[in-house]
Amino acid sequence: MTTLTIIRPDDWHVHLRDGEVLTDTVRDISRYNGRGVVMPNTVPPVTTTELAKQYRERIMAQPHASQFQPLMTLYLTDNTSPEEIRTAKASGIVVACKLYPAGATTNSDSGVTSVKNIYPVLNAMQEEGLLLLVHGEVTTKDVDIFDREKAFLENVLAPVVNDFPKLKIILEHITTVDAVNFVKNAGDNVAATITAHHLLFNRNHMLAGGIRPHFYCLPILKRATHQEALIGAATSGCKKFFLGTDSAPHAKDRKESSCGCAGSYTAHAALELYAEVFDKAGKLESLEAFASFNGPDFYGLPRNQDTVTLVKESWDVPATLPLGSNVIVPIRGGEKVEWKVK
Numbered sequence: 001m002t003t004l005t006i007i008r009p010d011d012w013h014v015h016l017r018d019g020e021v022l023t024d025t026v027r028d029i030s031r032y033n034g035r036g037v038v039m040p041n042t043v044p045p046v047t048t049t050e051l052a053k054q055y056r057e058r059i060m061a062q063p064h065a066s067q068f069q070p071l072m073t074l075y076l077t078d079n080t081s082p083e084e085i086r087t088a089k090a091s092g093i094v095v096a097c098k099l100y101p102a103g104a105t106t107n108s109d110s111g112v113t114s115v116k117n118i119y120p121v122l123n124a125m126q127e128e129g130l131l132l133l134v135h136g137e138v139t140t141k142d143v144d145i146f147d148r149e150k151a152f153l154e155n156v157l158a159p160v161v162n163d164f165p166k167l168k169i170i171l172e173h174i175t176t177v178d179a180v181n182f183v184k185n186a187g188d189n190v191a192a193t194i195t196a197h198h199l200l201f202n203r204n205h206m207l208a209g210g211i212r213p214h215f216y217c218l219p220i221l222k223r224a225t226h227q228e229a230l231i232g233a234a235t236s237g238c239k240k241f242f243l244g245t246d247s248a249p250h251a252k253d254r255k256e257s258s259c260g261c262a263g264s265y266t267a268h269a270a271l272e273l274y275a276e277v278f279d280k281a282g283k284l285e286s287l288e289a290f291a292s293f294n295g296p297d298f299y300g301l302p303r304n305q306d307t308v309t310l311v312k313e314s315w316d317v318p319a320t321l322p323l324g325s326n327v328i329v330p331i332r333g334g335e336k337v338e339w340k341v342k
């Protein structure tokens with residue numbers, strides 16, 4: 001098969017950042033996505049409905065935004081109130097709240113220090129029908145970085161799932177077989193997003209034969225057996241797994257540094273990169289469910305109506321792309337991608 005037409009996809013986890021870079025990030029996300037769940041870990045973070053409204057307006061003011069629908073999220077802190085949850089739901093623009101364990105990832109310093117602190121908020125979310133999106137890693141210094149997702153599942157997420165049986169929970173950017181199994185074995189209210197880079201790469205790509213900072217993201221790439229489990233889950237057709245790129249731009253010099261930032265940029269070629277993975281697995285027929293059906297179905301939103309067409313035709317990714325007045329090195333920068341959106 002050399003062409004593939006699917007219902008228009010959405011990106012259920014993306015970082016657009018703010019300020020001068022928005023023109024570039026909004027251009028890339030709106031190339032073919034109908035909607036995108038916009039992460040709230042900006043500086044300062046999007047902690048209130050009012051801030052989410054203003055951020056949404058800045059996104060919609062971009063030149064390429066007209067066909068794109070940003071789905072906004074709130075950044076949970078120890079001080080988020082149940083009233084804020086009701087305001088967020090009533091606004092109609094906020095679809096979910098994001099749990100960043102404090103210190104777990106980029107701009108998570110004002111995140112939640114103990115999940116017990118947000119139990120009244122989780123209760124309000126369960127009542128109101130706002131989704132909980134989770135960066136699933138513990139931050140305990142003595143837990144090895146490669147074990148932080150697994151430890152989170154056991155120590156933090158399992159009790160929350162148990163205590164809030166009606167709360168819809170998405171374990172974002174999963175990276176391990178443990179997360180795949182956790183999500184499969186949980187009820188229908190628990191799902192997961194999977195990034196293109198965690199499907200394409202494992203830790204050898206990042207560390208063997210030289211250190212490649214553009215592959216450094218959180219949760220960190222794991223060994224190949226985990227990558228294989230993720231490919232299995234994504235291409236299985238199971239409705240619990242769907243597309244969330246976690247495309248997370250950081251300027252080139254912030255990545256190529258003695259202490260580089262976590263995050264990989266894939267929005268310039270996301271669907272194309274996923275298509276490579278599904279093609280290689282012999283599962284192209286499952287791409288549409290993963291990219292275009294399972295996400296809206298889980299969120300309780302309508303599927304997009306129109307289609308996009310992919311062609312198996314290789315193209316060259318520029319070595320760098322503009323990011324405001326800086327540049328980024330995108331995933332596959334200076335190399336080829338095998339699929340192209342028409």
Ligand SMILES: NC(=O)N[C@@H](CC(=O)O)C(=O)O
Binds near residue numbers: 106
């Ligand atoms: N994934 C990352 O490595 N980085 C993300 C934050 C996140 O999604 O955890 C970012 O905002 O840069």
Ligand SMILES: [Zn+2]
Binds near residue numbers: 105135172173219
């Ligand atoms: Zn994250």
Ligand SMILES: [Zn+2]
Binds near residue numbers: 246
């Ligand atoms: Zn992210």
